[in-house]
Amino acid sequence: MERLADFETDIVATKAASLTADATTTRDKLDRLFRYVRDDIVFGFPPEGDFVKASDTIRFGYGQCNTKATLLLALCKACRIPARIHFSLIRKDIQKGFFTGLAYWLVPDEISHSWIEVEIDGRWRKIDTFINDLPLFNAAKEALHERGWSTGYSLALTDGEASPDLDLDHEAFQQMAAVTGDHGTWDDPADYYASAKYRNRPGRVKLWAYRLMIGRINRRVRDLRAGAVI
Known part of the structure; x- marks a missing residue:
């Protein structure tokens, strides 16, 4: 399968270079990459699901946990920051509120999910706080509190809290509280997607249904980001 974290392509390499041009340390570089991806x-949910190259996510300007993780992985590789992608299973209620009715019913109880790990100062550190852009994070957290939910709208609260920040020394997360099974670290998402561990591989009918409904789902995302009650 073709590499998805296509860090050597012009658009990814150029973006990584422009974002980090004035950064003097690895932490500075990572902070700039993180803020761009966040x-x-x-x-938002691309019609292609998880099978989106990093270069295409730059062109699209939106993505979900797995496609944004693919992009951050590629940008780190382009900057020679040691990075890997970590896959797991996550409860489907992470997207409760965006996926409703038939769309929610079609989603398996556990789905494949990823975050990024980077090696800084000799230690691998987990990062998932790039998943939700800051306006969506704030709106989603408020919506969860209003509904009395701990999980949904692409957030999983731990003791009522989650974080939108990059904090390498005191790791905080957005979705980790909903993670279940561990599928380990991988050099490129394509390797995981080709494995038997991958859970998000839809059949033709489910893929057709997903593409039919994804426009409405993404409107719910945009409406919540804009402050609408959904």
Whole structure:
């Protein structure tokens, strides 16, 4: 399968270079890459599902946990920051509120999910706080509190809290509280997607249904980001 974290392509390499041009340390570089993926690549569900190259996510300007993780992985590799992608299973209620009715019913109880790990100062550190752009994070957290939910709208609260920040020394998360089974670390998402561990591989009918409903689901994401009650 073709590499998805295509860090050597012009668009990814150029973006990584422009974002980090004035950064003097690895932490500075990572902070700039993180903020770009978190906020300039807004949260949303591509019709292609997980099978989106990093270069295409830059062109689209939006992505979900797995496609945004693929992009951050590629940008780190382009900057020679040691990075890997970690896959797991996550409860489907992470997307409760965006996926409703038939769309929610079609989603398996556990789905494949990923975050990024980077090696800084000789230690691998987990990062998932790039998943939701800051306006969506704030709106989603408020919506969860209003509904009395701990999980949904692409957030999983731990003791009522989650974080939108990059904190390498005191790891905080957005979705880790909903993670279940561990599928380990991988050099490129394509390797995981080709394995028997991958859970999000839809059949033709489910893929057709997903593409039919994804426009409405993404409207719910946009409406919540804009402050609407959904």
